[in-house]
Amino acid sequence: MCRYKISVEYDGSFFCGWQQQRQDQVLLSVVSQRKLRYSQSTIRKYSVQGVIEMAVFNITGEHVIVEGAGRTDSGVHAFNQTAHFDLLKFVDPHRLQSGINFYTRMHGCSILSISIVESDFHARFSAKSREYIYRVINRNAPLMLDQTRAWHVIQQLELNNMMIAAQHFLGTHDFKAFRAAECQSKTTIKTVDYFNISKQNELIEFHVKSRSFLHNQVRIMVGTIVWIGLKKLPVSIIEHLLIDGTRSNAGPTAPAYGLYLLRINY
């Protein structure tokens, strides 16, 4: 048995998220369908995991489970997601990479690199930390070059207030107020290693790092900070939320299409 580690880039707009949904099983029956047309509204989307599993099946005939490090939601992009899967028969990594890309590139997903790892490597459980980027464009005019790539915030953001408030995220806290209702994590205690905000002209970029995140944690953190920037919430709200833990007192969940999984560190 051979364990393969892969780095994956994808445009989240084309997927229902990382994880396989039940209806994805149908993918294995459409292996001959070379070009699938996507439209945001009419055609349902596949998961990144499902598309890669289908490609591996096409090449090797093996039904694998591709285990990802971070289960990104529908619309969330990845510069560099990490995953692993096992093959019974050895396949040359380079040949496997171009083979998978032959199938996945038309779906909006690309294998950046592939390598053989020890059988105790686990994309999800061996991960030391995860890094995300969130992009906000703060201007009046509609976005054209970043339409599905950034959150468009029209009203002027008060960057200073956002930076002051964001400092309170650093360190170990109870992030109960910053998780989705459907989050299944047993503990809500997480350690945020950094939460940097940088601005270049109209682009505001959040760079967040932690060992692991709760479901929607990054998006709710960004949504709350943006609400502070819009003066819809006071700067002091973060401190309160980390003690109080009530989701409804936090800001909105920032849209998925502004979020990018930057990298997984091992």
Next chain:
Amino acid sequence: MCRYKISVEYDGSFFCGWQQQRQDQVLLSVVSQRKLRYSQSTIRKYSVQGVIEMAVFNITGEHVIVEGAGRTDSGVHAFNQTAHFDLLKFVDPHRLQSGINFYTRMHGCSILSISIVESDFHARFSAKSREYIYRVINRNAPLMLDQTRAWHVIQQLELNNMMIAAQHFLGTHDFKAFRAAECQSKTTIKTVDYFNISKQNELIEFHVKSRSFLHNQVRIMVGTIVWIGLKKLPVSIIEHLLIDGTRSNAGPTAPAYGLYLLRINY
């Protein structure tokens, strides 16, 4: 009469280029058609100019000609194109901007700013210089997040050779070898103010500035420099081409979708 100056951002993938084509006239008859669906292959594209003219007509009832500073080709993007047009009746610039954007945003084009200028201002002829960015991504794996936004070059580029060769573009030269066959410019003598190449991981960015360019000049310059980076052409070829002037000795025309009109300086 009132002259309006506009800054425009657009995703070139959705347009047949800046300039109005004859078939665009039909646009004025589809003013009620709120949402036009585009597909790269099946539906023909409009020009940026035509889409803005249609929007201005919808709002004011006036048939204007929108004069752009740079006539970008099909597929070429713009961070900030400048154009002007005249209205017989005064319309508040802010109202006009949001009115135009209401129509143009669904076509892939957005008015960033609008202002009233003197009647002797001319977007094309008053321009002091034009700046373009060209993006190359140099890696093996297919592009997913930059599929229609950068030229994908697979083989390793020799950046040093490219930088040495590019130095020869600076200054005033005869760029006869760097223009499209259909270029109608009377003179081929142009002055390149700068031609910078920068690299950040796999992204190589060319930043070019000149008072004006020949048709396809930036794309042929980039294509030739990339060919030098691939060692398909010697470093010394640029010097020869600037004297010799034979288009067929230069490199290919780099793909349109890697090119961005950065700004027009007045």
